[in-house]
Each structure stands twice: as structure tokens, then as C-alpha cells.
Amino acid sequence: MKTDSPLPTPGAPLQHYISSAPFDLQSVEAMTPEQSKVFQASQLRLMWWKFRKHRLALVSGMFLAVLYFGILICEFLAPYNLHTRNMDYIYSPPQRVHLFHDGQFVGPFVYGRQMKLDMDTLKRNYIENQNDVQRLRFFCKGDSYRFWGLIEGDRHFVCPAENGQLFLAGTDRLGRDVLSRIIYGARISLTIGLVGISFSFLLGIVIGGLAGYHGGIFDLIVQRIIEVLQSIPSIPLWLALAAIMPITWSPILIYFGITVILGLLDWTGLARAVRSKLLALREEDYVLAAQLMGARSSRIIGRHLIPGFMSHLIATATISIPGMILGETALSFLGLGLRAPITSWGILLTEARSVSVIAFYPWLLLPMLPVILVIMAFNFLGDGLRDAADPYK
Structure with missing residues (x-):
């Protein structure tokens, strides 16, 4: 029996096809490859096509995927070990990463710091030393750790300069790097x-x-x-x-x-x-x-x-x-x-x-x-x- 129902349009949900009148054999054969692809798609594939149009959800999913991948290698990503203390830099504020020094490109680096204690408030004040350029090291050896508590390792994605410091998110009351702990x-x-x-x-x-x-x-x-x-x-x-x-x-x-x-x-x-x-x-x-x-x-x-x-x-x-x-x-x-x-x-x-x-x-x-x-x-x-x-x- 032949019906007058229109052919499905590409990208329309499967429920639209189901709710319309049933197709006869000739109308099914007359579908374009794009229409046939949509008509024969599984529920998961239709969900994926629809989900891709939600840009904010797609970006959020990618962001969460990166975070969950990061927790697998957090020992490698963290600049310091979880329990490493830097007693000379207690309550040190976050450091800024610079690329240029005196108008010349140096690469990622931070300036060294000196601590002075305010005797009135007992607050530690850290002053940058513009002459102490500490270049960051990548894929370097640093604090030792046990990867997932099983394998010994000391490789890190980023490390401070030799005898330098790197506190991108500051330190806490025990001198521990806040970024590494996060x-x-x-x-x-x-x-x-x-x-x-x-x-x-x-x-x-x-x-x-x-x-x-x-x-x-x-x-x-x-x-x-x-x-x-x-x-x-x-x-x-x-x-x-x-x-x-x-x-x-x-x-x-x-x-x-x-x-x-x-x-x-x-x-x-x-x-x-x-x-x-x-x-x-x-x-x-x-x-x-x-x-x-x-x-x-x-x-x-x-x-x-x-x-x-x-x-x-x-x-x-x-x-x-x-x-x-x-x-x-x-x-x-x-x-x-x-x-x-x-x-x-x-x-x-x-x-x-x-x-x-x-x-x-x-x-x-x-x-x-x-x-x-x-x-x-x-x-x-x-x-x-x-x-x-x-x-x-």
C-alpha cells in the first residue's frame, strides 16, 4: 500500500520517523544516502549527533575528560611531592611566569624571592629579585614519588630551576606547594x-x-x-x-x-x-x-x-x-x-x-x-x- 507521507529529512530525530505514517518499499528505496544513514542510525548514534550540537556540554565533557586523565598521572604533573616542605617559603604568594626579561625572550621563568618579616604584623613579605632569573625545566627530575604507591619515580612535567623555587599557587603554613596539593x-x-x-x-x-x-x-x-x-x-x-x-x-x-x-x-x-x-x-x-x-x-x-x-x-x-x-x-x-x-x-x-x-x-x-x-x-x-x-x- 502506498502512502503520501514525506521522506524523512537528514538530522531529524528517529521519533519523527516513527510518529509519521509508515513508509512503503518504494519510498524507502527512494531515500538519499544521507536520509538512509539517519533512518538506520542506532539510538546511541542519534544521541551523539544531537549531543554534538550542544557546544557547552561538548566542551565540558572534554574538560572533564582531561581532568580524569590527569588524575592518572598526577605524580608526574605536580611540580613537587605531596608532602614536600619548603620551610624558607612559608605562606609564599603565587609566582608569576614570565617570558621576557629586559626586552629579550628567555622562555618560561620566574624571578627569585627574598623574605622579610614585618615585625609589626608578623607577616612574611616576599620581594622579587629582578636579577634572579630562574628558568623552568620541563620533563625533568625532581622530588621522588611512588606512582600510585607502587612504582618509584622522580620525573615531573615541570620543575623549578636548580636551587630555585616554583610556587604558581603559593604555599601553605608548612611551606607545601598548593598547586601540587590541588x-x-x-x-x-x-x-x-x-x-x-x-x-x-x-x-x-x-x-x-x-x-x-x-x-x-x-x-x-x-x-x-x-x-x-x-x-x-x-x-x-x-x-x-x-x-x-x-x-x-x-x-x-x-x-x-x-x-x-x-x-x-x-x-x-x-x-x-x-x-x-x-x-x-x-x-x-x-x-x-x-x-x-x-x-x-x-x-x-x-x-x-x-x-x-x-x-x-x-x-x-x-x-x-x-x-x-x-x-x-x-x-x-x-x-x-x-x-x-x-x-x-x-x-x-x-x-x-x-x-x-x-x-x-x-x-x-x-x-x-x-x-x-x-x-x-x-x-x-x-x-x-x-x-x-x-x-x-
């Missing part, structure tokens, strides 16, 4: 979001999937539990759960404890999203066919129902990661999260608790900058994924 702290702060969302993702899919598919008493109990958890303010609940962790636990146990706490408090929203989807999809004919063929509930949920809206779940999980990063930062800043020798952005911000410290040494607030950038990038990326996964846009 780079090391990224490994903890960024991975805790991924590990936490994985735990939350598992709980949300399993509990929400069973509640939406079976319904009944189990669904009623799950909904009441979710309502109770969502009615409790997040910060007091974080503090209460974090405070019960024994102080004798090792840093790695504290890390996983914080991750479990953040995952336990974040699964409720995802579970409700999964439940609402399954309540609608469980009435479809293909679900009844799978039941008649003897498929188990776990197979129907895992192989037939969840994949149908997995793109929406990924977008939801992406938006949830910033909340976990903020949660870890807040707990560590309040002294109830991660503890030394583990270093995270939240722990670095504890150096700036005092108003007087912030007034004298404002660069100690620099760890707040990557927190803001990462959270904004995840939000933009989540918005782009959500728009790409929405069949009605």
Missing part, C-alpha cells in the same frame, strides 16, 4: 563522585526497578522509606553518619565510608525515576510476551526494560555527581570527612577556615576554584546528555 587532591575528589554514583546507581536501579515492576506492598514500603529519607535535611544527616565512623579507621576505610554515606543518601531520586518508568513500561506487549515465555523478573527488568531508558539514567547520574563532590568537600572542610594523609580539595580548604588567614593569605582559597569548575562542567554535561536523550526535543 593536583593530588583531584584524584580523591573526582573519584569519590564516580564511586559514590556507582553505588547509588546500583541501589536506585535495583530497588526502584523491583518497586516499579512488582508494585504492591514492596512498592508502598519503598516509597515511604524514600519520603522519610528525602524529608531529612542532607547536611545534618551527613554529619551524623560521618561522625559515627571510628577515628581508628585507616584513611582508605574512611574514603569508602564517605562514599557509602553519599551513595546511601543519593539513591532515592534515581529510584523514583526508575520506578515511574517501569510502571509505564511493564504494561507493554513485549513484557507480556517475555512473561509468557517464562522469563524471570530480573531478566525482564535488566534486559528489556532498563535499556529502554538507560540514556535518561546516565544523564541523571551525571547531574548527581556534583552533589557528591560537594558533599565530600563539605564533610572534609568540617573535619568529619577524609583525614590526613589523604588529601582532597575539601581538606585543602580547611587551611582557610580563619578569617585572618584568608585576609593575609587569600591564595589558600584556590582549591575552591577547581571545585566550582568541575561542578559547572558536570551540570553542563548533564544538561547536554539529558537533551540528547529526550525523544521529544
Whole structure:
């Protein structure tokens, strides 16, 4: 039977084709290669084509990819070891990188500094010595480290000059390089979001999937539990759960404890999203066919129902990661999260608790900058994924 429905246009979403009248064989054969490519594209490919048009989300995704690659080699990227102290440069302000000296191109370098103590305020003042040109070294030997705690190494991407100093983000009260500690702290702060969302993702899919598919008493109990958890303010609940962790636990146990706490408090929203989807999809004919063929509930949920809206779940999980990063930062800043020798952005911000410290040494607030950038990038990326996964846009 021949229809008068128009041919699909390149770039139009697949749902546009499905909603239009069915094509006959002649109209399908008459499609151009570009139209055929769009018509036969998979859901993931259509999402990618749509996601590429969201420039801000694409840039955010590239930015996050660079950061997560950087945490794999943070020992190499950091100019100093995590625990290296420069006692002659306590509370040294950030140094500027120069390229020209006396009108001549020298390459990347910093000027040497001399410290003078203000006897009235007891503040350390650092004065640049314009005659002391310290050229930066790249792919050089510097402080020794253990790569991921396993392999000995001493190669760094950038190092100070011989007998020189390089503090691009200043130093703290112990003379430790703030930039190096920010780079090391990224490994903890960024991975805790991924590990936490994985735990939350598992709980949300399993509990929400069973509640939406079976319904009944189990669904009623799950909904009441979710309502109770969502009615409790997040910060007091974080503090209460974090405070019960024994102080004798090792840093790695504290890390996983914080991750479990953040995952336990974040699964409720995802579970409700999964439940609402399954309540609608469980009435479809293909679900009844799978039941008649003897498929188990776990197979129907895992192989037939969840994949149908997995793109929406990924977008939801992406938006949830910033909340976990903020949660870890807040707990560590309040002294109830991660503890030394583990270093995270939240722990670095504890150096700036005092108003007087912030007034004298404002660069100690620099760890707040990557927190803001990462959270904004995840939000933009989540918005782009959500728009790409929405069949009605």
C-alpha cells in the first residue's frame, strides 16, 4: 500500500520517523544516502549527533575528560611531592611566569624571592629579585614519588630551576606547594563522585526497578522509606553518619565510608525515576510476551526494560555527581570527612577556615576554584546528555 507521507529529512530525530505514517518499499528505496544513514542510525548514534550540537556540554565533557586523565598521572604533573616542605617559603604568594626579561625572550621563568618579616604584623613579605632569573625545566627530575604507591619515580612535567623555587599557587603554613596539593587532591575528589554514583546507581536501579515492576506492598514500603529519607535535611544527616565512623579507621576505610554515606543518601531520586518508568513500561506487549515465555523478573527488568531508558539514567547520574563532590568537600572542610594523609580539595580548604588567614593569605582559597569548575562542567554535561536523550526535543 502506498502512502503520501514525506521522506524523512537528514538530522531529524528517529521519533519523527516513527510518529509519521509508515513508509512503503518504494519510498524507502527512494531515500538519499544521507536520509538512509539517519533512518538506520542506532539510538546511541542519534544521541551523539544531537549531543554534538550542544557546544557547552561538548566542551565540558572534554574538560572533564582531561581532568580524569590527569588524575592518572598526577605524580608526574605536580611540580613537587605531596608532602614536600619548603620551610624558607612559608605562606609564599603565587609566582608569576614570565617570558621576557629586559626586552629579550628567555622562555618560561620566574624571578627569585627574598623574605622579610614585618615585625609589626608578623607577616612574611616576599620581594622579587629582578636579577634572579630562574628558568623552568620541563620533563625533568625532581622530588621522588611512588606512582600510585607502587612504582618509584622522580620525573615531573615541570620543575623549578636548580636551587630555585616554583610556587604558581603559593604555599601553605608548612611551606607545601598548593598547586601540587590541588593536583593530588583531584584524584580523591573526582573519584569519590564516580564511586559514590556507582553505588547509588546500583541501589536506585535495583530497588526502584523491583518497586516499579512488582508494585504492591514492596512498592508502598519503598516509597515511604524514600519520603522519610528525602524529608531529612542532607547536611545534618551527613554529619551524623560521618561522625559515627571510628577515628581508628585507616584513611582508605574512611574514603569508602564517605562514599557509602553519599551513595546511601543519593539513591532515592534515581529510584523514583526508575520506578515511574517501569510502571509505564511493564504494561507493554513485549513484557507480556517475555512473561509468557517464562522469563524471570530480573531478566525482564535488566534486559528489556532498563535499556529502554538507560540514556535518561546516565544523564541523571551525571547531574548527581556534583552533589557528591560537594558533599565530600563539605564533610572534609568540617573535619568529619577524609583525614590526613589523604588529601582532597575539601581538606585543602580547611587551611582557610580563619578569617585572618584568608585576609593575609587569600591564595589558600584556590582549591575552591577547581571545585566550582568541575561542578559547572558536570551540570553542563548533564544538561547536554539529558537533551540528547529526550525523544521529544
